[in-house]
Amino acid sequence: MKLSGRLAAAASLIPNHKVIADIGTDHGYIPVYMCQEGRCPKAIAADIVPGPLQAAVTHVRQSGLADRIDCRLGDGLTCIQPGEADGAVICGMGGPLIVSILQASPGVWQEMEFLVLQPQSDSGAVRKYLYESGWHIEDEEMLVEDGRLYEMMRAVPGREAVPEPWLCEIGPVNWQQKHPLLVRKIESLVDKKEHIRAGWTKSRSDMSAQIQALDEEIRHWRDIIWQLQSER
Numbered sequence: 183m184k185l186s187g188r189l190a191a192a193a194s195l196i197p198n199h200k201v202i203a204d205i206g207t208d209h210g211y212i213p214v215y216m217c218q219e220g221r222c223p224k225a226i227a228a229d230i231v232p233g234p235l236q237a238a239v240t241h242v243r244q245s246g247l248a249d250r251i252d253c254r255l256g257d258g259l260t261c262i263q264p265g266e267a268d269g270a271v272i273c274g275m276g277g278p279l280i281v282s283i284l285q286a287s288p289g290v291w292q293e294m295e296f297l298v299l300q301p302q303s304d305s306g307a308v309r310k311y312l313y314e315s316g317w318h319i320e321d322e323e324m325l326v327e328d329g330r331l332y333e334m335m336r337a338v339p340g341r342e343a344v345p346e347p348w349l350c351e352i353g354p355v356n357w358q359q360k361h362p363l364l365v366r367k368i369e370s371l372v373d374k375k376e377h378i379r380a381g382w383t384k385s386r387s388d389m390s391a392q393i394q395a396l397d398e399e400i401r402h403w404r405d406i407i408w409q410l411q412s413e414r
Contacts, residue, residue: 183245185215187327188300188334192273195298195321195336196221200268203228205258205283210238212271213251228254228261259287269296273334277304281311288315292339296320300334306351309335310344318342322355324363331366348402365410372403 185193193212196202198221204213207227216222227242229235235255242251254261259270270291272280280301284291291297297317301308309319321336335353345354352367361367379396382389 183211183215183218185211187325188332189215189273191323191325191332192271192298192300192334195323195334196269196271197296199223200295201225201266203259203262203267203270205270205272206230206275207238207253208234208274210241210251210253212273213238214241214245214247217247217250218245223250225251226254226262226267227251228256228258230255230257257286258283259290262287262290264290264293267294269294269298271298273298273300275302277301277306277308280308284311284315292316295338297337298334299337300332302332305333305335305353306347309350309353310347312337313342313344313350316341319353319355322353322359322361324353324356324361324367326363326366331363331370333367348406360410360413365407368403368407368410372400372407375400375403 189211193215196216200222201224202213202216202222203226204210205228207213207229210227213222213225213227217225227238229238232255235253239253242248242253272283280299299308312319316339317337318340319335320338323334325332333353349357351371352364356364375396379393382393382396
């Protein structure tokens, strides 16, 4: 089967020959793909919503993989036992939800070898939480699909210093490799900051200090954009 660009990029970050737990599996696209391609011996496909899980069950059966992919109804990683999977894949959720899933089951994912995550929002919060939890980002990818920028990352155990907030926002590996979509990523951050600033400016309360700090942050991001563009 062929994955969408977003899911294919996430799948490219999954190490080969590892048992995976796909959380929020929807139709089970990633587990089916990984097993069909011979990249995954077994998988767990989990979803909290019965409808999507049933769709995954149907997809798995039609693909002849019912003996290799175990479909489970459950909330996040709570339906996974420690040691059952080598790594987890969590795609298509907001960053705060991904963090809450990890916070709810540290005994599960802290025993794993890797996490492949694709936060739909607030990716900086996800990176910060991983570093504070004794993990670090080993690889990252970004792509644009249907006009939207998607970010994905592979995290592995190993304590490293927590990156500065701006690096958490854009990704330390993205920055190190000077990813071609970094400017677009930063421009989207600037747009959000300017939208917040406009709201604060209209507020009746005195927020001059906050506005000044936000202006400095926006200038910082614009300086980084200039630096990236001058290096091309």
